[in-house]
Amino acid sequence: MSRKTKHAKLRGQFVPVYFETLRSPAYRQLSFGARALLTALHMRFFLNDNNNGRIYLSQRDAGEELGYTDRNYIANWYRELQHYGFIVQTEAASLGVNGKGKAPHWRLTDLPTRNANGGLDEPTKDFLRWDGVVFEPHVRPSRRWNGLKKQNPGRHVATTVDGTCQPVVDGTSQPVPQSSGCHVPPISAQQTGCQVPPISRLATGSAGKRRGTKRRRGSSGMGEVRHGEP
Numbered sequence: 001m002s003r004k005t006k007h008a009k010l011r012g013q014f015v016p017v018y019f020e021t022l023r024s025p026a027y028r029q030l031s032f033g034a035r036a037l038l039t040a041l042h043m044r045f046f047l048n049d050n051n052n053g054r055i056y057l058s059q060r061d062a063g064e065e066l067g068y069t070d071r072n073y074i075a076n077w078y079r080e081l082q083h084y085g086f087i088v089q090t091e092a093a094s095l096g097v098n099g100k101g102k103a104p105h106w107r108l109t110d111l112p113t114r115n116a117n118g119g120l121d122e123p124t125k126d127f128l129r130w131d132g133v134v135f136e137p138h139v140r141p142s143r144r145w146n147g148l149k150k151q152n153p154g155r156h157v158a159t160t161v162d163g164t165c166q167p168v169v170d171g172t173s174q175p176v177p178q179s180s181g182c183h184v185p186p187i188s189a190q191q192t193g194c195q196v197p198p199i200s201r202l203a204t205g206s207a208g209k210r211r212g213t214k215r216r217r218g219s220s221g222m223g224e225v226r227h228g229e230p
Helices: 003-007 025-029 032-049 057-067 071-084 141-147 198-221
Strands: 087-091 105-108
Touching: 003 071, 025 071, 032 057, 032 071, 032 105, 057 071
Parallel strands: none
Antiparallel strands: 087 105
């Protein structure tokens, strides 16, 4: 079978990948999500007339194309491809003149790049010079803080009914007793101006005097004096 007849069986569009890329230690270290994203970027290269260095694929479009909507993972896959040397950013993301955002542009290091003169520059293949440092993905702040324990928590200042800051009822700082102006004795200890005899004695004395007067008047022979008589 001739070489021409063998390649004639490949029909339709396809994305070729070099064996050198697939067998490199850096590619074996890639996560499956980063590998799928690298394939999607290669597809953009062949669909857009070999525009290496101007390849763009937003996180939203990449999520729809890969069937994964979590942009945090897609952003980590981009960082992972950069870390291992498979892609290089040639233009950062920006806001266009019409107010729409522009995705960053990338260059695939295993493919040639067209220069300003119209010629092709050889691929740099940065992934072959990987230094062996494993990529550490960025973690969302909420997940990072949930995994850590609080160390040396500060003073609790929440406005709760039974909080840690409570007013001390019986504290060490008590009000200093104040001395009064003068000592006032009780009422029972006060002495009156004159001694008043009890009422029973007064009543008894007056009654005796009256009886004595009557006896004296009766003994002198004087009759009783009535009202209306001389």
